Amino acid sequence: MADFKIPGITVYRLGLYVRALERFLAEGRELISSEELARECGVNSAQLRKDLSYFGQFGVRGVGYSVPQLLKHIRRILGTDREWHMILAGVGHLGQALLNYELLAKRGFKFVAAFDIDEKKIGRVVNDVYVYSLEQLPYVLREHQVDIGVITTPASAAQEVADRFIEVGIKGILNFAPVRIQHPPDVVVEHSDITILFDKLAFYVHRLD
């Protein structure tokens, strides 16, 4: 079963740590203190140490963390040290933006197929990814091993798409439609809400004056 004891916000911060460590590595840094890494991520260092303590003992007191080792550890914890195969339903603007987003593939998240219900989109190829009719989902799943289903449909279609994804055995769903998805407990659904970023920016701009 899923390790749901780890809070979602901790996992989100692991993602922040990975990206900060990647930047430090690119600068040729070998060692980093928890204070510096925390500051780079906008969290405090006690929080950073607590987040990492869920997963074992890292770093050496008074010395800090080895940048490449901690990066490797966190990637292994996240499961991003391997490739993930994904499909996407809803080839609108956001869907096409994701299919074209090279950074995702660079991070090991690869789209193997896309789906739509619009006849004008079915049969098109977006960044080497073929757009199938949603009816062809079971067929595609026989041809490809798929880990993650991404939903970029309008809100009204999201639950039906999720139901179909779950029916064919997909265990991870990332939902960009602004609606909560109902799902069985052995399926993981993450909801993306881009509007929170605008709230966060508003907060800081609001306080500039």
Place this chain on the structure above:
Amino acid sequence: MADFKIPGITVYRLGLYVRALERFLAEGRELISSEELARECGVNSAQLRKDLSYFGQFGVRGVGYSVPQLLKHIRRILGTDREWHMILAGVGHLGQALLNYELLAKRGFKFVAAFDIDEKKIGRVVNDVYVYSLEQLPYVLREHQVDIGVITTPASAAQEVADRFIEVGIKGILNFAPVRIQHPPDVVVEHSDITILFDKLAFYVHRLD
């Protein structure tokens, strides 16, 4: 000056609390315990209470929070109890997805103009928003009061666009391009990294087995 003592992750969680409170309000809930609100947001209740304590005293011990009052308070803290005027540069797939995203306008974030350097896009109207040449930025800023500039250009163009935004007096920038933006201290820049969501999902799916 900006109240940078408040960690970014706390502000992010305020956004989560707002959305959870909106759902509770839509269900007709009047009161909520910190435990239930925290659980709905995937954080622990001590964290929730600490986040709110930055901004004052909310709720009544043993009774909980008034849903509509706490919602109003957090919106005021975030500055999302008013309208924000935005411009966007880079009318590609992601740019068009954002211009068409009705939920943003519903939350008070309104695009007043868009910009591109592609002659084929300049002069088009996307969801009632006119696409100008980037050269016309100073002219548009004389016509509109603008709070936030959104960057959805390729990485290679993001810094130049940010420089132009800053030059015309924009104080808040939301950057979706996968590159760090350099900026003076009196300008707030938020970086969006959608790939973190994929990491987070990978973590939980990885642990399903």
